[in-house]
Amino acid sequence: MTTSLSERCTPCQCLAQHFATMLLRNLDLNFLKVFDALMDERSVTRAAERLAVTQPAVSATLNRLRDAMGDPLFVRTQRGMAPTPRALALSVPIKRILADIETVLRPAEFDPATVELTVTIAATDYALRAVVVPFVAALRPLAPHIRIAVVQVSGAAMLERMERGELDFALITPEMASADLHSRHLFRERYVCVMRAQHPAADTALTLESFCQLDHAIVSLQGGGFVGPTDTALAKLGLQRDVVVSVPSFGMLLDIVHSSDMVALVPERLLGGTTGLKVQTPPIEIAGFSKVLAWHPRSHGDPRQRWVREQLVLTCSQLD
Known part of the structure; x- marks a missing residue:
């Protein structure tokens, strides 16, 4: 909506x-x-x-x-x-x-195949891998002269840059979407547990006990954190897992899982096209999150911007 x-x-x-x-x-x-x-x-x-x-x-x-x-x-x-x-x-x-x-x-109509345009998108490490990468792949055959610039910006700076016309779109959670912006729901994400295909536990279903006994790696966006939502959920049950590695990005997290016997909880959409990993449902419920596409009213009526928005939404829907 x-x-x-x-x-x-x-x-x-x-x-x-x-x-x-x-x-x-x-x-x-x-x-x-x-x-x-x-x-x-x-x-x-x-x-x-x-x-x-x-x-x-x-x-x-x-x-x-x-x-x-x-x-x-x-x-x-x-x-x-x-x-x-x-x-x-x-x-x-x-x-x-x-x-x-x-x-x-501005002309009311344009040809995506010939239009020259630079689109700037604010995206986290997660949104870059889960949304922007497949979006760019889908966009190139349709609009080869549209350039995509990805930046990391949030909070007040994001709104200010949109007001200045320096930022076109933001891939954010609903909680981050200002009332001053238009927004559109893209998808709901859930967490899954991943390990390398040759992991000793790859062929057995995870229980709470076996899950807690494994070595875990997590993403800490602020850096250096060893506690996340999973640990909070486990603590309510009187349980604790062993988090041994903390990294600042999901790309690094998947590299570590690929090359070690550590396991990790990751958003499911990050695994598209990934091989060599075993995916299991976590033995404990971890709240997922939603992603929305946000943009400023100043560009809402621009037919070029509207077309790009629709292509991004379509890409997300095709990945469901």
Whole structure:
């Protein structure tokens, strides 16, 4: 299901929409672009570089905006230009207006086989292996001129980069999806226990007792951790396993399992195309997780972005 920004305005939102509409009626489009650049960059110098104009031109436009709005809009501080409450209220409506204008001016149709486009995706180590790798393989025959850039970014930085147009999509969990973003459910993931095919325990069903007696390896995204959700679940039963290796990525984890008699619990989708491993159902229930695709409203109506989104969703559905 796609979630989006509410269509019902709060009093503050309606007031901001009124101000933005007034700006659009009384000022040319360049004024809105200068305001948006200043809001993103918080610097006259960087805003001028982004718009390919001079600093005096940006300063002059800002002064005219201040006169039109009867508000300073941006106040100089030691850390740059800080927006006033009036500017913050205007920021989202003006960004939407600019995005709508960009959508109107862009051709409504395109040919995936010839379109040239760079798509930037935020993905964890897991999402890179489970989603991006098969997505790139499926995309290349259809759109050979679309380039994919994968970055690791989360939290406030992710939303800021989307607002700046530096990030197109994020492969995240529902809990990480901001209310300011559109999102679409991709799949539900579950954990399985893996060991090398020649492991001494490969031909016997795992019990809680035998599971705890094995040597385990885990992923610690923060680094150095030897306790995870599995250990929490075991502790509730008064049990404990022996975790002997902690690594920062699932790729390293699978390499260790391949080359040793250690076992590991891994998300099932990571095993697509993997050979030489025995997969078993864990003898204890471990909560899985969901993945969603998130994107900013500024690119929601872009037909190229929409096509790429649909291809990514289709790739995930075909891997179920």
